[in-house]
Amino acid sequence: MTNFQSEATVGDLGEQGILDAILPLLDSSKASLGPGDDAGALRVRGEEVLVSVDTLVENQDFRLIWPSGQEHKAYDIGWKSIAQNVSDINAMGGKATGAVISLSLPESTALDWVKDLAQGVTDAIKYLGAQELTVLGGDLGKASEISVTTTVLGETEHGRVLRSGAQSGDLIAIAGHVGDAGAGLDVLEHHGDSAKWNRAVRRLVAGQCRPTPPLGSGPRAAESGAHALMDVSDGLIRDSSRLAKASGVSIDFDLQVLAKFAERLKPAATLTGHDPMKWVLHGGEDFGLLAVFGKDAKIPEEFTVIGKVTARSGRRSMVTVDGKPAAAKDGFDHFS
Amino acid sequence: MTNFQSEATVGDLGEQGILDAILPLLDSSKASLGPGDDAGALRVRGEEVLVSVDTLVENQDFRLIWPSGQEHKAYDIGWKSIAQNVSDINAMGGKATGAVISLSLPESTALDWVKDLAQGVTDAIKYLGAQELTVLGGDLGKASEISVTTTVLGETEHGRVLRSGAQSGDLIAIAGHVGDAGAGLDVLEHHGDSAKWNRAVRRLVAGQCRPTPPLGSGPRAAESGAHALMDVSDGLIRDSSRLAKASGVSIDFDLQVLAKFAERLKPAATLTGHDPMKWVLHGGEDFGLLAVFGKDAKIPEEFTVIGKVTARSGRRSMVTVDGKPAAAKDGFDHFS
Numbered sequence: 001m002t003n004f005q006s007e008a009t010v011g012d013l014g015e016q017g018i019l020d021a022i023l024p025l026l027d028s029s030k031a032s033l034g035p036g037d038d039a040g041a042l043r044v045r046g047e048e049v050l051v052s053v054d055t056l057v058e059n060q061d062f063r064l065i066w067p068s069g070q071e072h073k074a075y076d077i078g079w080k081s082i083a084q085n086v087s088d089i090n091a092m093g094g095k096a097t098g099a100v101i102s103l104s105l106p107e108s109t110a111l112d113w114v115k116d117l118a119q120g121v122t123d124a125i126k127y128l129g130a131q132e133l134t135v136l137g138g139d140l141g142k143a144s145e146i147s148v149t150t151t152v153l154g155e156t157e158h159g160r161v162l163r164s165g166a167q168s169g170d171l172i173a174i175a176g177h178v179g180d181a182g183a184g185l186d187v188l189e190h191h192g193d194s195a196k197w198n199r200a201v202r203r204l205v206a207g208q209c210r211p212t213p214p215l216g217s218g219p220r221a222a223e224s225g226a227h228a229l230m231d232v233s234d235g236l237i238r239d240s241s242r243l244a245k246a247s248g249v250s251i252d253f254d255l256q257v258l259a260k261f262a263e264r265l266k267p268a269a270t271l272t273g274h275d276p277m278k279w280v281l282h283g284g285e286d287f288g289l290l291a292v293f294g295k296d297a298k299i300p301e302e303f304t305v306i307g308k309v310t311a312r313s314g315r316r317s318m319v320t321v322d323g324k325p326a327a328a329k330d331g332f333d334h335f336s
Numbered sequence: 337m338t339n340f341q342s343e344a345t346v347g348d349l350g351e352q353g354i355l356d357a358i359l360p361l362l363d364s365s366k367a368s369l370g371p372g373d374d375a376g377a378l379r380v381r382g383e384e385v386l387v388s389v390d391t392l393v394e395n396q397d398f399r400l401i402w403p404s405g406q407e408h409k410a411y412d413i414g415w416k417s418i419a420q421n422v423s424d425i426n427a428m429g430g431k432a433t434g435a436v437i438s439l440s441l442p443e444s445t446a447l448d449w450v451k452d453l454a455q456g457v458t459d460a461i462k463y464l465g466a467q468e469l470t471v472l473g474g475d476l477g478k479a480s481e482i483s484v485t486t487t488v489l490g491e492t493e494h495g496r497v498l499r500s501g502a503q504s505g506d507l508i509a510i511a512g513h514v515g516d517a518g519a520g521l522d523v524l525e526h527h528g529d530s531a532k533w534n535r536a537v538r539r540l541v542a543g544q545c546r547p548t549p550p551l552g553s554g555p556r557a558a559e560s561g562a563h564a565l566m567d568v569s570d571g572l573i574r575d576s577s578r579l580a581k582a583s584g585v586s587i588d589f590d591l592q593v594l595a596k597f598a599e600r601l602k603p604a605a606t607l608t609g610h611d612p613m614k615w616v617l618h619g620g621e622d623f624g625l626l627a628v629f630g631k632d633a634k635i636p637e638e639f640t641v642i643g644k645v646t647a648r649s650g651r652r653s654m655v656t657v658d659g660k661p662a663a664a665k666d667g668f669d670h671f672s
Contacts, residue, residue: 008446008447008448009443009444009445009446009447010441010442010443010445010446010447010450011443011444011445012447013447015476017447018447018450018476019476021447021450021451022450022451022453022454025451025454025455025457025458026454026457026458026471027458027461027470027471028470028471028472029470030468030470031434031470031471031472033472034470034471034472034473035471035472035473035474036473037473039473040434040436040472040473041472042433042434042470042472042489044380044383044385044433044489044491045383045491047380047381047383049380049385049434049489051434051436051472051473051487051489052436052473053436053437053438053473053474053475053485053487054438054475055438055440055475055477055483055485057440057477057478057479057483059480060440060477060478060479061477097378097380098367098376098378098385098387100376100387100388100389100487101389102389102390102391102485104391104393104396104483105346106346107345107346107347108345108347109345109346109347110344110345110346111344111345111346111348111349111353111354111357112344114346114354114357114358115357115358115361117358118358118361118362119361121361121362122361122362122363125363132366134363134364134365134366134367134370134378135362135363135364135367135370135371136364136367136369136370136371136376136377136378136387137370137371137372137373137375137376137387137388137389138371138389139389139390139391139485140351140354140355141391141393141396141397142393142396143393143396143481143483144395144480144481145479145480145481147391147393147440147479147483149389149391149438149475149485151387151389151436151487153378153380153385153387153489155380155381
């Protein structure tokens with residue numbers, strides 16, 4: 001029987017706690033790749049199909065009006081819904097090929113708003129370079145809050161690359177942005193008078209609203225023999241901790257290299273009073289691509305090596321920065 | 337710019353009006369089959385993959401507590417989320433092979449509730465006979481109302497069957513239930529004291545909460561050379577009008593045959609005071625399978641012939657019952 005009086009709620013448990021409880025109830029035994037990586041996979045008469053799904057919900061993943069006074073455009077919601085899913089396919093070393101989109105909307109939503117969202121979907125596909133992605137269909141329904149769920153299918157040419165293949169002695173590198181979206185979020189959340197934002201700040205806000213995962217870098221990394229791939233959606237430390245755990249290794253980042261990523265975040269730091277390193281270490285939603293390469297690999301040039309993979313000293317995977325433990329808890333968890 | 341003051345809202349336009357406005361903005365040119373049928377389709381190195389998505393939203397598609405006092409079980413939400421999507425694949429003549437599920441939940445949701453939903457997913461896959469369906473992954477996020485979006489992938493053995501292939505002179509038939517779910521919905525919506533429901537009424541309520549699309553009938557109909565297939569999700573008249581329009585034909589149903597489907601609905605009619613034919617003609621969500629066969633086809637035995645396909649007399653496709661026009665407007669539209 002349904003029991004709302006049960007002691008444990010999803011809010012108490014966090015994402016991983018919920019998954020640990022429900023995954024054993026779901027049968028994934030026939031999947032080519034079940035839950036737990038950036039995307040799942042299925043074989044269709046010998047060919048592997050990658051599948052990823054993500055939902056954006058009003059007042060959780062975006063606000064129609066931010067505390068800064070900035071309006072969140074439907075266009076940007078459409079853009080992000082595509083970006084975060086094609087990023088998951090990219091993070092398997094694959095290319096996105098098809099999408100279905102389910103829109104739940106209040107009746108009062110303006111038709112122009114929905115058209116703007118559709119345009120954002122189309123432009124994201126084009127400008128992110130997902131030219132092989134086509135919209136296959138969707139669903140449309142009523143709700144009291146806006147919710148957009150996009151499912152993207154993809155395929156790989158060089159085989160899929162998981163989170164779990166990192167080995168001691170490997171190098172860990174990143175392509176794309178890191179920290180921009182987190183800085184942009186703090187600007188949107190906390191600071192009034194968006195008219196005063198300078199160009200550098202506006203660029204960081206754009207990083208939050210229209211993220212640009214480095215498509216193509218996934219397949220290139222796979223072709224270069226990457227041992228592990230994962231996109232950074234919940235923060236560098238949190239996501240690399242997941243990669244480390246899945247691979248049974250530890251990771252040590254180079255503070256000096258990470259500090260370079262903080263440079264471009266300074267205009268937001270000046271405005272908000274935050275330490276820009278917070279955004280580099282814990283900011284999510286840039287959808288940069290983490291890749292782990294063997295130390296002799298030819299690493300594609302868009303990647304910056306930011307650390308190294310080490311053997312675990314005990315039974316726990318550790319993520320450190322210049323040898324000092326980094327707390328993962330500051331990253332993003334939907335239920336904490 | 338987003339403009340909530342625009343005159344037209346999605347509530348004004350209805351599903352078709354919204355689709356007419358946004359589909360031209362989305363690029364579906366590379367799809368093997370774009371939006372407009374029960375599912376879309378994509379080619380993966382020569383193999384066709386069917387894709388369908390549907391969302392269930394609290395207070396729109398189900399209520400946690402119905403006016404009848406009946407509680408809606410999470411188990412049933414999980415069940416229906418699978419049922420309606422595997423039905424779409426069935427209605428292409430295909431078999432479901434993989435699913436991803438996105439759950440949006442209030443923080444206060446009990447973990448037991450989520451586990452119950454997962455069990456409903458697993459049991460629907462098993463009891464509906466979708467044994468080849470495996471769960472590939474999903475997404476988990478916070479929302480102020482419960483929302484479940486399931487995307488199902490599938491494949492066909494005998495080629496996909498669209499809505500658009502019906503020809504004048506064909507027979508139209510149905511497999512599975514029709515009217516049960518609509519009768520069950522009226523019982524749930526309007527009548528207190530669920531303790532007084534007899535077994536026949538409880539069976540109709542189960543038809544609403546745990547619908548049973550006739551899986552297997554889609555591939556069998558395809559193998560028998562069905563000219564058109566479509567599942568009845570929004571009502572027999574509304575959905576057959578869509579089929580007629582897509583095929584450029586008219587359809588005439590046999591009242592006497594349809595009346596037989598009304599028989600089993602009488603216990604709900606007695607309780608609610610409704611005419612049971614309303615549910616046969618306009619009740620949705622049974623996910624019965626409409627199939628159109630050439631008049632010499634060997635029709636699989638689980639199908640009941642309920643009418644015939646005729647040439648249009650003018651430019652409009654008509655749906656009639658014993659020659660009298662049937663109004664489609666009583667069926668279900670998410671935005672009217």
